[in-house]
Amino acid sequence: MPELPEVETVRRGLVPLLEGRVLERVEVLDERLVRPIAPRDAEQLLTGRRVLRLDRRGKYLLLVLDDDLVAVHHLRMTGSFAGPAAEEPRHVRLRYFVEGLAGPVRYNDPRRFGTLDIGSSAEITAYLDSRLGPEPLGPDWNGDALYERLRRRSTSLKAVLLDQRVVAGLGNIYVDEACFLAGVRPDLSADRVSRVGAERLVAAVRARLQEAIDVGGSTLRDYRGVEGEVGGMQERFVAYGRAGRPCLTCGNTMRGARIAGRGTTWCATCQPTNRARKLG
Template identity: 45%
Template sequence: MPELPEVEAVRRSLEQLVVGKTIERVDVRLPRIVRTPSPEVFVQSLTGRRVEAVNRRGKYLLLTVSPFLLISHLRMEGQYRLTETDVDELPHTHVVFQFTDGTELRYRDVRQFGTMDLVRSPSEWPDGLARLGPEPFDPLLTPQLLKSRLASRTVPIKAAWLDQTVLAGVGNIYADEALFAAGIHPEKPAGKLTTLELSRLLHETREVLQKAVDAGGSSIRSYVNGYGRHGGFQISLAVYGRDGEPCVRCGTTLEKTRVAGRGTHWCPSCQRKPRTRRARAKTSREGEKDGRNSR
């Protein structure tokens, strides 16, 4: 958190709020937020530059400040907020971009996990960004392509769907929602999914992400966009955070488990748990025994 819909909402708000503004001064108060270059060079390089565009790749924000690209990863709780310079600051404000028009873009991060990198070319991109897989909405991304990429993967599909080298931007919330909508158990081995199942999962992933984008994202904890506004999709979540409640589809009590180290929400009825090899062998033996007894 934030995931693709939240980062996209931040991108859209910053596009409206800061594109065209000229940076007069930069104040880096927590040096480790800036990974490259040094905080001193970071400040010097951005001073006097104009923000030309705000884009997104996966969960990364990409601010074009020619000849540089400012790459910002919000991680768990990073936030941007545009304010007037005389507005009191909130705690945990670590980087401030002051513009020539008297406004400030403030970066706030309670957990301090967010990062910023200022680069000149793709060869300097941080490894996480350089290795990203296709965007969920990429028209070239097909179930057949996913099938070929996941064919040898034995990890649970939930783990594969969170792997940013497989699919960029999908995180814990929307992986749970998409798997539920597709009727696929989160622990099913990724390589065992059929092309039809992957087609359904890709479709539902796109559907849930688009709905979340339209709603401005989900405010589960502290997420707000550049205007300081919360998202609205959290009221539409079908399984995430609803363990112990009835399934919206069948009424079965939703459960929570851990998959790939992440809290995972699912419906035992709508998402049938895959049988293990041992369970299949036991069923086969019992069938053979019943067959002998009926002779």
């Protein structure tokens, strides 16, 4: 499932294809994608609009259009985009025919959980504000902000970091990666994380997200860049998916269990409490 770095990689791939260009024609091939709007209505709303810019909030991709309209894609499990140069995907659900491009930009989604919402900028902002906390790479998020959220919760740290209202854009991969880098156990009760632990978690989240963005995200199953390119972060995982394998820091066997309903990996030696090793 694409998380913040994968959605950001898609956004960057779409910028040269969409930004500043007019959507000359739009084909919605799956009514589920735009529900509750009817496909023909969605096509009519989008056709003729110019894409002013591409934004991202958490895992949401925003096409900011003229006439105060915003189209919001969420890729969910298996959504992806294919630019004109990429080969035709097997499960195309939408086509953007764009001014000046040789072929359409296609939205592909085998499992059909992805969504496309269309509204005024005020409607979309209200919708996203009700679902999303601060951006982890933005200026509004820091150790104090995270600590204030953690100390009120007695669920696991993992569950709190997965909560999009606490911080936007994290999923299973980058939560495990960040907890390992910060030296904090993901099953620790959130209210037992110290202020220093929260600072370390913020730094670790940022470091793992930034590294992932720099290498084009993680390709595990379906996720690809806009031109079909494979990400590089899966080669660099230090925790995610490494249960039963030796810890890259200490060599002890990594633990695996379900925490917050998600498969979770950690090292009991390197992440013993919230007072573990320092970053770096």
